[in-house]
Amino acid sequence: MSSNELFCKICREEDTVFNLINVCFCRGTAANVHFKCLKQWILSSGRIHCLVCKSRYTGIHLIARPKGLLSYINQNKMTIVSHCFYLGIQYYMSYICLEQSLVRTDEIGYNVGSDLLRLMGLFFGIDSSIYSYLIITRGIKDYLQWKNTNFNIDVIKR
Numbered sequence: 605m606s607s608n609e610l611f612c613k614i615c616r617e618e619d620t621v622f623n624l625i626n627v628c629f630c631r632g633t634a635a636n637v638h639f640k641c642l643k644q645w646i647l648s649s650g651r652i653h654c655l656v657c658k659s660r661y662t663g664i665h666l667i668a669r670p671k672g673l674l675s676y677i678n679q680n681k682m683t684i685v686s687h688c689f690y691l692g693i694q695y696y697m698s699y700i701c702l703e704q705s706l707v708r709t710d711e712i713g714y715n716v717g718s719d720l721l722r723l724m725g726l727f728f729g730i731d732s733s734i735y736s737y738l739i740i741t742r743g744i745k746d747y748l749q750w751k752n753t754n755f756n757i758d759v760i761k762r
């Protein structure tokens with residue numbers, strides 16, 4: 605690396621003035637960076653100040669975009685799967701109990717067993733409906749809160 609050549613102070617590669625930018629108060633040979641190197645450095649370090657001259661980087665913009673619903677679902681997939689599994693069992697139990705109470709009534713007429721099954725079916729049905737309502741409203745609330753604190757940060761040239 606000859607001393608008159610320009611280079612990127614992050615990746616240390618020589619380059620022409622057209623590919624390099626100066627984003628702080630550092631001057632001289634160690635003043636320039638590639639935009640892509642700077643972007644990578646800001647995103648990995650979380651720093652927006654030059655470590656050498658302490659000035660805030662200029663000529664760049666940080667954009668925060670809220671992460672999407674898919675990313676929320678992905679982060680919480682185990683919770684969602686376990687809720688669905690539990691609900692699935694509850695609804696299925698409700699269905700089986702109600703169906704069996706009808707079958708039994710057909711076969712042997714009115715009896716205590718079919719009444720009990722009907723009650724259990726109703727219990728599972730109501731319980732799973734309330735449970736669904738609660739986790740859906742809580743899920744929406746959680747998601748809205750999560751959206752306010754989870755961003756994808758991007759760096760662009762100003």
Ligand SMILES: [Zn+2]
Pocket residue numbers: 612613614615616617637638641
């Ligand atoms: Zn570079």
Ligand SMILES: [Zn+2]
Pocket residue numbers: 628629630654655656657658659
């Ligand atoms: Zn600097």
